[in-house]
Amino acid sequence: MREALDGTDGFISAQALHSALHAGGSPIGLATVYRALGDLAASGDADSLQSPEGESLYRACSTGHHHHLICRSCGLTVEIGADEVEEWAGRQAAEHGFTRAAHVVDVFGFCAECSARLGG
Incomplete structure (x- = not known):
């Protein structure tokens, strides 16, 4: 499944990945795709996020903690560091007594190309 994610641009839904795999001749079932993507996300081999519409999306992940800028129009995704967010x-x-805190930051907007196409 990791190889299938490596072949996609940006984030993709389990259903879209399943359709692409079927178009390529794979007999894999949709439930298997969901399970495999969930396992990849849990192990850190895939990024997972929810689209603004609430759909789970996945993509092959680089290593290390990072955040994303995601274009709402074309899906272009840029991995970013954010030291200020970490701090x-x-x-x-700490101020609220929490320990072992983790977070996810995904920033949705329009990339430069889509912004130009959409008029700003």
Whole structure:
């Protein structure tokens, strides 16, 4: 399944990946795709996020903690570091007595190309 994710651009839903695999001749079932993507996300081999519409999306992940800028139009995804976010999240957790805090930050907007096409 990791190889299938490596072949996609940006994030993809389990259903879209399943359709692409079937178009390529794979007999894999949709439930198996969901299970495999969930396992990849749990092990850190895939990024997982929810689209603004609430759909779970996946993509092959680079290593290390990171965040994303995601284009709402074309799906272009850029991995970013965010030291300020890391510091803020740690402070907020500590101020409220939380330990072992984790966070996910995904910023949705329009990439430069889509912004130009959409008129700003």
